[in-house]
Amino acid sequence: ETGVTQTPRHLVMGMTNKKSLKCEQHLGHNAMYWYKQSAKKPLELMFVYSLEERVENNSVPSRFSPECPNSSHLFLHLHTLQPEDSALYLCASSQDRIDKTKVNTGELFFGEGSRLTVL
Amino acid sequence: EDQVTQSPEALRLQEGESSSLNCSYTVSGLRGLFWYRQDPGKGPEFLFTLYSAGEEKEKERLKATLTKKESFLHITAPKPEDSATYLCAVQADSGNTPLVFGKGTRLSVIA
Numbered sequence: 506e507t508g509v510t511q512t513p514r515h516l517v518m519g520m521t522n523k524k525s526l527k528c529e530q531h532l533g534h535n536a537m538y539w540y541k542q543s544a545k546k547p548l549e550l551m552f553v554y555s556l557e558e559r560v561e562n563n564s565v566p567s568r569f570s571p572e573c574p575n576s577s578h579l580f581l582h583l584h585t586l587q588p589e590d591s592a593l594y595l596c597a598s599s600q601d602r603i604d605k606t607k608v609n610t611g612e613l614f615f616g617e618g619s620r621l622t623v624l
Numbered sequence: 625e626d627q628v629t630q631s632p633e634a635l636r637l638q639e640g641e642s643s644s645l646n647c648s649y650t651v652s653g654l655r656g657l658f659w660y661r662q663d664p665g666k667g668p669e670f671l672f673t674l675y676s677a678g679e680e681k682e683k684e685r686l687k688a689t690l691t692k693k694e695s696f697l698h699i700t701a702p703k704p705e706d707s708a709t710y711l712c713a714v715q716a717d718s719g720n721t722p723l724v725f726g727k728g729t730r731l732s733v734i735a
């Protein structure tokens with residue numbers, strides 16, 4: 506139990522569906538992240554939220570839409586996905602946002618992931 | 625562009641057979657190097673942070689070391705429960721990505 510809970514654990518959707526992934530952290534952390542993990546590829550950062558701002562990876566297609574209503578909850582809204590979007594989507598949190606401006610412990614707390622299959 | 629390369633891609637060891645995993649990195653300025661462990665069907669779990677060349681960290685059968693170009697994760701007398709994918713990541717002092725991850729090394733320890 507890492508303190509980061511993701512739901513659903515598994516999701517199968519068609520290309521025209523709209524669905525959402527949910528993440529909740531119980532650690533009192535200030536930053537939350539969405540990562541995509543595909544086979545044979547490194548973890549790919551999608552979005553970062555902190556108390557101050559949202560940092561978005563410019564290469565993320567608009568069919569992925571994040572939402573962070575408060576510091577404990579993070580959503581990833583999915584719409585009109587493609588089969589190549591099938592992957593494990595991981596949510597993570599950290600005490601403070603990890604960025605280039607300061608030394609950080611690098612300690613991310615990950616959830617167990619949502620396995621997404623797009624048909 | 626910041627890069628992290630892990631080798632080997634997969635490693636199979638007999639129980640008790642010590643070995644090392646490699647993480648080579650290319651970054652403009654290193655703020656830290658991090659090791660994670662990922663079990664099948666789970667998210668990565670943080671293991672170590674290394675900040676400067678010459679630094680070492682230990683945890684049970686694992687020991688992480690850092691040079692100016694690479695890090696090693698030494699596994700001494702591994703047990704089957706050490707089987708997992710080990711991920712390396714770096715934090716650079718420039719660029720937009722907070723942590724750059726490698727593809728990982730999949731370790732299997734056979735009893």
